[in-house]
Amino acid sequence: MQKIRIVHYINQFFAQIGGEEMAHVPPQWREGPVGPGLALAAAFGQTAEIVGTVICGDSYFNEHTSEALPEILDMIKAAGADLLIAGPAFNAGRYGVACGTVAKAAQDELGIKAITGMYVENPGADMFAQDVYIISTRNSAAGMRDAVKKLAPLAQKLVSGEPIGASSEEGYLPRGIRVNLFEKDRGAKRAVEMLVRKLRGQDFTTEYPMPDFDRVAPQPAVKNISRAKVALVTSGGIVPFGNPDRIESSNASRYGRYDLENIMDLTEGKWATAHGGYDPSYANRDADRVLPVDVMREMEIEGKIGSLFRYTYSTVGNGTAVKSSKAFADEFVKELIKENVQAVILTST
């Protein structure tokens, strides 16, 4: 098997050029491993070789990124690297940003694998965790041994294309992508352990950190609803009987656009729900219960609304990924805007 060719990126401090007073040094190339590269090389053993090391001062990189980055990429490319390892940067902020920037550029522009390591609070972690695998390290170089232990196996998997496990298994910082794993203890046991730790005031790690929830503020009221064109949109899965678009009963991958022209009432046997998340009996008997076409028609006739828009959009909201829902809406909202729809009644279940 061919050895993996690694280029290692480090700063002036880890290259033992100097501390803050030498942070202005521009990029330079050294053959073989330097400083922490020696421990890395040992961890890889015979499977990989650090062919060279790029060194750059942290101030220089951050103040002259547009010059430093292409120069560094050229060095990595010239060395014929399969893999770029940057840092680890621990809690050094500018170094972290440099490691993240170089690693992401190596992936995006050179098309090679890249990995780095940082303390979770390093500003570079927030900036790059979604783009680059960042090994979670301690907050100082005292954590070098631990970091190298996790870095080398994950780097090998990246290069070989083996499946990457969950962040807690591999030791990288969560990337905002949820990955399944089998734990040693069943969920109930883990919950009890977490409760005991919480009661005692000990550290514990939640398995699902709450996201910044996307709450949408309602629009101001429509000024003159009696003249507005109103559309009906639903995540309640109302579809023509037989579900012609084959919308899934859960985690829908599509939505339907259905013509309501001349339809005064959604009747049994002609309309039904495709939704798998609630008792369908009542919606199947009278789909207006979820998508109130009958009432909208009455209001149209009474002049309470201007008109009901000709088409309705329907999907199944049951376990459907928010990302999919957003994509559906991005698409059909264009037609609603184009057709001068002024208000949408969005029914859920």
Added chain:
Amino acid sequence: MRLELGFIPIHDVQFADTSRVEDGVLYVNAEDIKALVLKDEHISSVEVELARPGESVRITPVKDVVEPRVKVDGPGGMFPGTVSRVKTVGQGRTHVLKGAAVVTTGKIVGFQEGIIDMSGAGAQYTPFSKTQNVVLILRPQDGLSAHEHEVAVRLAGLKAAMYLGELARELVPETIETYETLPLLEGLKQHGDLPRVGYVQMLQSQGLLHDTYVYGVDAKKILPTILYPTEVMDGAIISGNCVSACDKNPTYVHQNNPIVHELYARHGKDFNFCAMIITNENVYLADKVRSSDWTAKLCEFLGLEGVIVSEEGFGNPDTDLMMNSRKISEKGIKAVLLTDEYAGRDGSSQSLADAHVSADAVVSAGNANQVITLPGMDRVIGSEAYVGIIAGGWDKNKMEDGTIMVEIQAITGATSEVGFGYLSAR
């Protein structure tokens, strides 16, 4: 309240002329079970099949899974208020055919849900690939309403499990475990120095095939209430739901509620496990507000310092989970939540339909949208005709070579939110 569970291990299941248990083998007379089930005029036919761990067998759709148990001492009988006469259970002695299960299948009402693979890639996701399964294939009479159909199929599984459980009545258990919860004040005297802990179980109650029954009462119609945790071991709570089978609790899981068992394992050492509170997950906002108010109120009234809250289902009930989290936390009580995730097939979407800052201690049972390829099986009990329309399936997900692609949400018990399994996500 004190209950002894006597375990009789079962490591094989076979058909025989006489139903009995011998040397860890469960012998089943299929005709007896058929006769029993057909006493219900709503059932037109029933077949019995066996499925053992490691076999090339798929059971789908799955309505419920039930553990054979029998009450040998103490008041009441199994599944009180549903099959046995209503009577408070949870004390005395109960015998368990450990390792055996009754599985119900057949065309189920509107939805066809749930897959149990006894071998292959799917087997590790369902706990019922490890049990010796007696499978009932049930057909209802024509013209039954959906709700009547659901009742008939539900009762057939429970009755068959009771019939098999009865075989354990006179047997000598290999092991006996004792579980005891004292009345609140006595418990405080005995464990006064330990933190007071409770378990809040949220029961699925969103309607047909999304219901749960407590002593025969539809959980939609309960107000949150208190149980001795041993009551569930005698079948106080039974399942009437199976849609999105990954995170619904079959009756088997209620009988063996793992949170109850894990709390008992550390009771008297790390905390005082005082009580179990059950609440529901109705679809109306007023019900959600009322039930979460009552749940927090009961936690406060019992003087609890910490609780585990388990969800059942996803989406709409995520709002109940967050209301419970917020209101319990506002009482100054520490909570750990147990849920699963719907983060999309690529894992990059928001996992729950709601969030709250108080939910800072969450155990995840995994991302139910993960796609898995299941191999074709030599034998299918039930029918594969529905794998394209079950929750977690999609149109044309069955390949020409017989393999099936589904999200793990289609697999019975894959992301159990009472933490029955080992799956998680990060």
